[in-house]
Amino acid sequence: MPSLRINGTDHAFPGDTLPATVAELLNALEIDHATVVAEVDGQIVERTRFGETPIREGQSIELVRFVGGG
Amino acid sequence: MRPVFFELQQATVGIAGLGGLGSNVAVALTRLGPGRLVVVDFDCVEADNLNRQQYFLDQVGMHKVDAMLENLRRIRPDVEVVAHKVRLDPGNIPAVFADCDVVAECFDRSDQKQMLVETLLSRLARTVVVSVSGLAGYGRSNAIQTRRISPRHILVGDGVSGIGPGVPLTAARVGIAAHHQANAVIEVLLEQWSPD
Numbered sequence: 001m002p003s004l005r006i007n008g009t010d011h012a013f014p015g016d017t018l019p020a021t022v023a024e025l026l027n028a029l030e031i032d033h034a035t036v037v038a039e040v041d042g043q044i045v046e047r048t049r050f051g052e053t054p055i056r057e058g059q060s061i062e063l064v065r066f067v068g069g070g
Numbered sequence: 071m072r073p074v075f076f077e078l079q080q081a082t083v084g085i086a087g088l089g090g091l092g093s094n095v096a097v098a099l100t101r102l103g104p105g106r107l108v109v110v111d112f113d114c115v116e117a118d119n120l121n122r123q124q125y126f127l128d129q130v131g132m133h134k135v136d137a138m139l140e141n142l143r144r145i146r147p148d149v150e151v152v153a154h155k156v157r158l159d160p161g162n163i164p165a166v167f168a169d170c171d172v173v174a175e176c177f178d179r180s181d182q183k184q185m186l187v188e189t190l191l192s193r194l195a196r197t198v199v200v201s202v203s204g205l206a207g208y209g210r211s212n213a214i215q216t217r218r219i220s221p222r223h224i225l226v227g228d229g230v231s232g233i234g235p236g237v238p239l240t241a242a243r244v245g246i247a248a249h250h251q252a253n254a255v256i257e258v259l260l261e262q263w264s265p266d
Contacts, residue, residue, distance in 0.1 A: 035180040037187045044191040062219050066183040067232030069206040070091045
């Protein structure tokens with residue numbers, strides 16, 4: 001089963017299909033695109049590029065979700 | 071007043087937003103001693119802010135940047151502050167914080183936090199960002215943590231406690247998060263500092 005390292009934890013995807021892009025990954029995890037900062041292998045991915053940024057097996061991904069309050 | 075850390079006198083720290091987080095970060099850092107602060111907020115002090123923000127009743131109606139400058143100078147008359155009364159957006163963020171070694175993200179809304187952190191990390195090459203997610207409510211002090219996400223991004227908070235019905239922002243818990251933030255800023259600056 002293909003897996004990604006997300007926020008330090010290995011995350012397996014059933015059915016041999018990895019999400020193809022950052023946008024698909026966020027959809028699969030039901031994360032609101034407007035409130036998440038994504039880093040793939042230490043590189044920031046801008047929100048406008050979520051849909052065109054490919055995901056590959058073995059990558060390390062940080063998804064920082066912001067909730068309101070400050 | 072003698073600063074706590076002479077090593078920090080060359081440092082510049084940005085504070086984006088002067089609400090519950092930013093006003094507490096600004097006061098703590100002024101006492102600790104970075105050379106220069108860049109503070110940004112477009113809002114005015116409201117009576118409702120006084121339950122957690124570092125302003126006084128007679129400052130209601132003032133711009134937060136003006137009120138904060140007044141308060142910081144009462145603590146340390148020689149504090150060097152660059153104040154901007156602007157609404158931050160991806161167009162002006164890189165210029166406003168260009169000289170900052172570290173920027174504290176002190177916004178309220180989740181989408182604005184996202185916008186600020188993404189812009190700082192993608193447009194500025196060396197600035198470290200200390201952001202906050204999850205500080206609403208009361209109690210659960212030890213759930214608020216400081217975590218290094220990547221070399222230039224440090225995240226404070228419990229990650230889940232957003233503001234909502236029955237989950238207010240309170241002085242004590244906001245203060246805990248703000249002081250985690252100020253503490254992380256100092257840690258980053260002292261790690262970066264070199265005697266030459």
